[in-house]
Every structure is written in structure tokens, then in C-alpha cells.
Amino acid sequence: xxxxxxxCLGDWLERxxxxxxxxxxxxxxxxxxxxxxxxxxxxxxxxxxxxxWRIAHAAGIAPSAVEIxxxxxxxxxxxKGGAFSVSLSHSGGYVAIAVxxxxxxxxVEKARKAPLAVADRWFCPEEKESLRRVSEPERxxxxxxxxxxxxxxxxxTGEGLSRGLETVDCLALSEAARAGADGALxxxxxxxxxGAIVGVVAHRKDLPESARLFTLTVARTGIYGxxxxxxxxxxxxxxTITI
Numbered sequence: 001x002x003x004x005x006x007x008c009l010g011d012w013l014e015r016x017x018x019x020x021x022x023x024x025x026x027x028x029x030x031x032x033x034x035x036x037x038x039x040x041x042x043x044x045x046x047x048x049x050x051x052x053w054r055i056a057h058a059a060g061i062a063p064s065a066v067e068i069x070x071x072x073x074x075x076x077x078x079x080k081g082g083a084f085s086v087s088l089s090h091s092g093g094y095v096a097i098a099v100x101x102x103x104x105x106x107x108v109e110k111a112r113k114a115p116l117a118v119a120d121r122w123f124c125p126e127e128k129e130s131l132r133r134v135s136e137p138e139r140x141x142x143x144x145x146x147x148x149x150x151x152x153x154x155x156x157t158g159e160g161l162s163r164g165l166e167t168v169d170c171l172a173l174s175e176a177a178r179a180g181a182d183g184a185l186x187x188x189x190x191x192x193x194x195g196a197i198v199g200v201v202a203h204r205k206d207l208p209e210s211a212r213l214f215t216l217t218v219a220r221t222g223i224y225g226x227x228x229x230x231x232x233x234x235x236x237x238x239x240t241i242t243i
Contacts, residue, residue: 002100105156111195114143148199
């Protein structure tokens with residue numbers, strides 16, 4: 001079963017990341033250097049370091065021994081540290097990662113106004129109907145439940161946007177999580193305190209019943225210098241999406 005972990009960056013989002021760059025791969029350091037804003041640098045760096053830490057925990061090795069690369073389609077691949085399928089996403093003040101032995105996809109999106117023109121272009125007819133049926137205050141929440149499941153599904157396959165978001169049936173994924181066969185592709189959403197949404201897609205037998213929420217903390221002896229991770233709570237899945 002996949003493990004889904006969400007990191008809340010809090011005030012670390014605007015901190016100087018330079019003390020923690022030596023713990024990242026050369027590729028990631030180059031990537032971080034391209035960003036101008038502290039928040040972009042922080043999301044990019046901690047996405048790799050958080051993922052590296054969880055793989056190390058699962059494999060029983062040091063984070064420094066884990067090597068993460070990308071395949072020809074850009075999907076994260078563990079080169080050294082174990083036979084894991086991984087996925088990562090970051091948005092706003094959050095990083096979401098998925099680690100498992102079978103394929104899995106994860107996406108997180110910060111709470112904001114729903115771009116309904118995007119729904120008109122990329123959503124299935126049944127999904128559009130679901131949006132029309134909910135009240136205006138609830139519309140953004142439903143939109144990003146669909147959006148995160150679509151993104152997670154494309155990360156699950158590794159196809160990316162080349163497949164087309166409109167080909168992903170979020171209602172079917174949600175129903176499969178509730179009552180599908182173990183081999184069915186299924187999806188779940190998790191809600192964060194400020195309204196941000198996480199979407200996870202995997203085979204139903206690999207789909208977790210909960211996600212784990214972590215915060216970044218300062219410790220005398222941390223995982224990365226003075227930085228450490230503290231688990232705060234379990235996140236339960238949102239209800240099944242219906243029309």
C-alpha cells in the first residue's frame with residue numbers, strides 16, 4: 001500500500017534555503033537556483049528532501065544514500081535506495097509525496113477560485129454537471145477535487161498532459177475507491193486545514209485509507225542540519241464524489 005505524506009512548510013516557505021542545499025542533488029540545486037522567489041526555492045528544495053527522507057525511512061537507510069532521478073518522461077525514479085514507485089507535487093505552502101511498491105500518483109493544489117473555463121475545456125460531461133449542481137461557495141472545492149485526481153492519474157501513468165485531462169473520469173475513480181475491485185484504478189481526495197486539496201490515484205488495493213501530515217521544525221540534531229520533520233495528524237479521505 002502506498003504511503004501518502006503531506007508537508008506543511010509554514011514559515012519555512014519564505015526562509016533562506018541555502019543552508020540546506022548541500023543535502024540536495026546537484027540537479028535539484030541547479031533547479032532551485034533558477035527561481036527568484038524564496039517560496040519557489042523552498043517548495044522545490046523541500047519536495048526533494050522530504051521525498052528523499054521518506055524513501056530512506058522505508059528502505060532503512062540514510063537520506064544521503066538515496067538517489068532520485070527522472071525517466072525519459074520526467075517521472076521521478078529512485079535510482080538508489082530501493083524499488084519504490086514515487087510521485088510528488090507542491091503548491092502554496094504544501095509538498096505532497098507518495099511512496100509505494102506499485103505505481104501511484106499524487107497532486108496537491110492550494111485553495112483558490114475555480115477557473116471554470118478550464119473545466120469547460122478539460123472536464124467530462126458528468127464532471128461539469130457536478131460543478132453545476134453545487135453551490136457557488138462549494139464549486140472551487142469540487143473543481144480542485146477533480147483537478148487533483150486528474151493530475152494524479154496522469155502522474156500515475158507517467159503520460160503527463162500528453163494524454164489529456166479530459167480522458168480521466170474522476171467520478172469513476174472516486175466510486176472505485178468506495179466499491180471497486182482491488183485491481184481497479186481508484187482515486188481519493190484529502191482536505192487540508194486551509195482548504196487545499198490532495199488527490200491520490202493508485203490501484204484500489206494500494207490506495208491508502210489515510211494520509212500523514214508533517215511540519216518542518218528546528219531541532220538540535222535534525223535530519224538535514226537543524227531541520228527535522230514532525231508528524232502532526234492523520235488525514236482522513238473526503239467522501240465519495242457523486243453527481
